[in-house]
């Protein structure tokens with residue numbers, strides 16, 4: 271099959287162009303010798319079916335960042351018909367370096383000057399005829415975001431495929447020589463790019479004067495994050511409830527009657543295990559989708575890089591950068607999308623450190639559990655203090671985690687980010703992005719989630735003649751066995767079983783307690799108040815806050831890090847931290863006579 | 865006396881003399897337009913010794929002062 275590789279510097283609109291050219295049919299795929307997944311799609315161009323591959327953005331053909339290695343490996347291993355090189359038309363002063371380097375590969379090119387709209391706005395004129403002559407390749411102006419010039423590009427691509435029908439290998443010698451193209455670049459830029467000497471102060475400059483203000487910048491940042499947060503949860507929470515309601519109804523009206531004839535064990539497995547477990551995780555889906563749309567707005571608008579600028583002074587001392595903090599805040603809604611959001615970080619070690627930190631954010635699922643128990647056990651005035659202290663703990667432990675592990679994961683990557691102009695995302699983009707990201711989450715995480723749900727069901731139901739989640743089940747026996755571990759924390763075995771349920775999803779903890787104690791709602795609340803004093807209750811809350819990330823979070827970590835050892839660490843570290851924190855609190859409080 | 869980029873105040877304009885950084889960072893910097901001979905303007909700096917925002921050609925960048933300290937510049941009009 272014919273193949274075109276799409277190449278360019280980061281932030282040139284390469285992904286936008288790829289989506290324009292390929293529509294919805296893009297797939298993530300592995301390529302031999304390459305560790306990261308690449309997006310590719312099969313498109314009909316003229317009369318031939320072509321595979322278009324989106325390569326990661328690179329600054330330099332000769333560099334050694336992960337992305338640059340990926341691009342070189344791909345080009346070494348995969349023959350292509352030609353390269354489509356995407357440049358930002360308003361930044362040709364530096365971006366023309368890339369096609370000059372690529373010329374040495376001896377492969378036909380098509381050069382696409384994207385963001386033609388912005389270049390025109392800035393008064394930049396480009397002599398495409400001269401560029402074509404020097405680069406030896408056709409040059410076209412396009413605007414991927416608004417779709418102008420795309421049809422012409424498609425025809426051009428089809429024409430080029432006719433002219434170069436054979437797959438070709440690149441001349442790998444070009445990788446070895448680090449060419450001195452600077453003089454060539456200067457000459458080319460001064461001949462072909464005509465820009466006004468003085469750039470007029472833009473709307474972006476004016477907005478930045480406010481949003482990046484030395485003293486107002488941070489308060490505005492927190493205000494904006496709060497707004498984002500509010501939007502996600504005021505839109506997402508009702509959708510989540512709706513999803514829960516829908517799943518409950520489906521179960522009652524269709525699935526329970528259908529399963530009525532099955533043997534009890536199998537029915538319990540299907541209903542209480544698979545359906546309820548997977549259903550619980552599924553109710554996250556609306557929040558995740560809304561989150562992706564809102565994050566796409568924040569990211570696409572160009573504000574994310576500004577946020578990094580604002581909080582970097584603090585974060586750099588923890589071995590992190592500002593983008594990690596944004597994701598940590600997002601984690602207070604739900605950890606899963608926040609973990610997925612770490613994709614904006616290029617350095618793998620920085621991403622891992624952030625992924626280790628995010629699960630400590632007090633997500634909305636944990637908040638439900640806390641509210642229930644705090645209201646049951648604490649006096650009204652103490653309740654607010656207890657909740658607030660849990661939020662403080664969440665921050666403190668996340669920073670502690672980053673601080674302790676920064677030596678292991680510290681990115682050697684210095685912060686060097688482009689600050690793009692503010693841009694308004696299009697509606698079309700937001701819908702596509704939300705849809706794409708949600709599907710990707712489902713595809714990646716579903717297998718692991720089913721596995722975990724089945725495991726917890728088995729532990730709490732085997733042997734099948736015992737009362738579910740009772741002391742005679744495997745889980746109950748495990749809890750007895752673990753009693754020496756939990757009793758120093760003031761937790762009895764029934765609470766320990768509830769924690770096991772919480773592994774599937776933290777909000778299940780209350781439901782599990784209801785099953786275990788055989789009491790629900792207000793009855794459960796007064797039961798808990800009778801059985802637990804505030805020290806035990808707070809120890810339980812602390813443990814719930816910190817211990818292992820929920821199944822959805824863990825499977826996302828696995829999917830994003832592509833590493834079992836790291837996933838295991840992400841499971842074990844918070845467990846250890848939870849035990850130490852609860853132990854210190856419980857024993858300390860008891861020693862003080864509470 | 866050689867001046868480094870982190871010593872410049874907001875609104876100052878300078879020409880890059882040398883990049884005293886490793887080869888890999890140099891490549892990334894030059895990909896972003898930071899190379900000897902290029903004119904840079906400091907736009908703003910963030911408080912508490914945070915990063916600085918600079919403008920090279922039509923590109924705005926943020927970088928930490930530690931990295932800026934390794935960029936040698938000469939003051940220009």
Ligand SMILES: Nc1nc2c(ncn2[C@@H]2O[C@H](COP(=O)(O)OP(=O)(O)O)[C@@H](O)[C@H]2O)c(=O)[nH]1
Nearest residue numbers: 280281282283284285286385388413414415570
């Ligand atoms: N004004 C304008 N913005 C664009 C155009 N193409 C892409 N963008 C925006 O540029 C930003 C970066 O685009 P993206 O496709 O993520 O870039 P990539 O990093 O090269 O893949 C996004 O905010 C896009 O909406 C364009 O033709 N004109």
